[in-house]
Amino acid sequence: MKKKIQFSLLYRDMWQSSGKFQPRKDQLERIAPVIIEMGCFARVETNGGAFEQVNLLAGENPNDAVRAFCKPFNEVGIKTHMLDRGLNALRMYPVPDDVRQLMYKVKHAQGTDITRIFDGLNDIRNIAPSIQWAKEAGMTPQGALCITTSPVHTLEYYSRLADEEIAAGAEEICLKDMAGIGQPAFLGQLTKMIKTNHPDILIEYHGHSGPGLSMASMLEVCENGADIIDTAIEPLSWGKVHPDVISVQSMLKHAGFEVPEINMDAYMEARALTQEFIDDWLGYFINPQNKFMSSLLLGCGLPGGMMGSMMADLGGIQSVINNLKKKKGEPELTTDDMLVKLFDEVAYVWPRVGYPPLVTPFSQYVKNIALFNLLTLEQGKGRYVMMDDSVWGMILGKSGKVPGELAPEIVELAKAQGREFTDADPHTLIPNALDDFRKEMDDNGWDYGQDDEELFELAMHPEQYRNYKSGQAKKNFLADLQKAKDAKLGAQVSLEEAAAFKHAKADAIVAPVKGQLFWEFQGDAEAAPAVEPFIGKAYKEGDAFCFIQAPWGEFVEVPAALGGKLVEINAKQGSKVNKGEVIAYIEREHKD
Template sequence: MRQIKITETVLRDGHQSLMATRLTTAEMLPIIKTMDSVGYHAIECWGGATFDAAIRFLNEDPWQRLKEIKKRAKNTKLQMLLRGQNLLGYRHYADDIVEKFIERSIHNGIDIVRVFDALNDIRNMETALSAVKKYQAHAQATLCYTISPVHNIDYFTRLAVDLENIGADSLCIKDMAGILTPQIAGELVSSLKRNVDLPIEVHTHATSGISQMTYLAAIKAGADMIDTAIAPFSEGVSQPATEAMVIVLDESEAFYTNLNMGCLEEVSDYFEKIKETYLENGMLDAKMLATTPKTLLYQVPGGMLSNLYAQLKDAGAEDKYQEVLEEVPRVRKELGLPPLVTPMSQMVGTQAVFNVITGERYKMVPNEIKEYVRGAYGKSTVPISDEIRKKIIGDKQVIHVRPADLIEPEFNNMKLELGQLAQSDEAVLTYAMFPKVGKAFLENKATANKIGSKNDEKNTTIKINAVWS
């Protein structure tokens, strides 16, 4: 029998996909010790959109969240998702920022760093993977799975060989849209097993309704690990349910998981109460829990679906949802067939929304799309046509080198810019990721600390007076 290892995603991708990453640290911490007793291979709890959401919407310090989770997870590895040279932001950063961010992430508790690039441009992953190994964590390199005339088994196999050659410790097939079918999953995993000597993890979403079959096909072909989410935050645009996959695998004669079902039930019961709260307040929309086989046609990732719907809801244009879904593959094709994963998913999705709402395609173009077309994010899978390029950036010069080669070291300058707020490397990195939002967060935190200190002094004085009286 072969053990299949499970990575639990509820603290990151589970709630990111279903409700735009709104779980709070206070909601997470009471259950961490129980999760630590389940026997997971890893708990994915950081990276992705968690950093942005924490400081932008929750007024929480993501670094503090990581440290608090680490205190309670004594036996289970903590995993994060990192966007290569983009880190957790939406632009490329200088190599010194990338290395510093990874060093501090590992120092504060991360054991496994899953590194991907939205374009599968290996040049954008090398610095991050090298830094992860330098600071002695596990470097998992990612194949962002997508479908196109050029994204075939040979393409992904060549990419996997290249990633093994630059030092990856394991590989993840990242199917962010839930479009990896069982047949292709089996063929792809088999090809990787023949050509690379690394553990293979498979990540998919339940959006299209085929995810459990995909996992079983991948496992039978030799996959070593899968990503799942505890039942209350599973299915729909999230991952398959942890409990369901564990039961199926443990009942088989070929595989086992070694997970504690009693602890899993306790974790599930805990998150079920939290889920009900978010359904009641509207943050978790039932639409995100639905199965949508049309995903196989539109190839839109789970997190992208919830964000697109939220954008349209804010604009009072929910009725345009289907039209936007149909526009996404058209925009993607015109922009060189990028995989729809952060930040490309947000960029392509936003452009699709603009095209539909304005009624004129490319009348409004975000700066990020202009920079991408210019080559500032890396090399597109296939060349962008001269017609589309001119429509978006005119006659601006296109970049052909590794984008980060054009960025001077940034950390010390950002530290100077931040001034008195630069109380730690983590504070500087928060500012680096999101200059406006990050600085506002740090200012609010400093103000709150001052008020807290004054209250402590006042309370201390009262206590002293009480003693002396």
């Protein structure tokens, strides 16, 4: 018999790759004993990534949920692990060193054993400090390699990164195949290289089902020395998620590996409970398209977990583009037409911005560049017109070094806009922040919580935590849930039916991110917003039109396109807007 293979259940990622929210604390407490009873899992992913953030958005304390979910696994010796975005920790933008360091102390105290540390650029400078802090806090640091397929992502590239992570103190290596586009033979060779160089290092494979390669990849990595395979369970397995543990177990068992047996009674109970959670409320936030696999993902390399939000974004842009085409007397584009165009544009943009591995947040950045390029190309403005500071941060080196070379057109555009490139260590660019958050806790009379976990939550997700404490998050969530229920019942009209007639010579001002809209600010984005602009107000090219506070707290400036006269407003002060939604129309001055 071949070597022993262990399984990990990606219960958190199953939900994140399917929809918006995670199960509540009481639901996690119900499912944990059943997962244990299945008897086949050596590990369970309990938290990390967006888990804490989305719990806050639902008005629930995530610290209570993490402790409750981890406890039964801790008691029986099943290892718990979390997803950790390195420089970005648990959010979409960089986190100060002192907040990152606190995270490991808090998460270890809450019962999380292993942290999977990845960086969207595979920059060791963003990973090494997290490895050190995790070890100091008593956690097992697992260094991740973000897998993608490009001319610069060679076997030698990944083998060298594994060497660097292990030298920095990583005790395990994860092949993080977040889009499922890693080629099986390549992954097998890479596993063998790492095992040859580091025979005592445990290797875990994480591959999404999206384009359909992950089962073959699992067999290849196991044949070449992998130790643990990440899996899912029905009704959330397959699609854009992960292969089901039953299929993985069967495949490896028949290939001669030693694998654990599955208690099928417990599996069916876990399956039924998960479906109950979907039917209860979580299903209202799950995009049905995420249940389907798609070979198209091989061409663009985008992670399957992004497909739900991407299709929503695409729908908003599609309606704007089709409106423009209608005015020009051109045939409108179907959703399939738009999807192919978007994937083609991603393929065009990706090498030109240096082949960043398409994982959070850089997958979103590349997709956003491509998506808005489709709009601005249709408007006759060319490419790269609507890139925000986060996207530029990736390009300029503020988030780390992109693996490939930037195209001359990108470098020239940066110089033309007076932007400066940097090769500084990214975490040195961010000042510490805990003292300010301690003061806020003290001023509000808020308790720091067990093991400083409430202080950590405020520091990691400031805006969401404040909304949680005020009760506003729960109100917003209940309103969103009712809206989702109404939409499912057909009580709301579709986006197409709701779209109003737009002015023939006007440019659409489109929300670059989802969030809360604010008009001009007095002084800065934290100050009280001014009144809504008036119809007829004139703007110059490059003027700030409005600001959107993204779900992660950042204020994103929305430019006034190429300038002109404001002719229509579609959103009110403080309203919630979706990415790709038209905020207003500005009519340019046309000279015949």
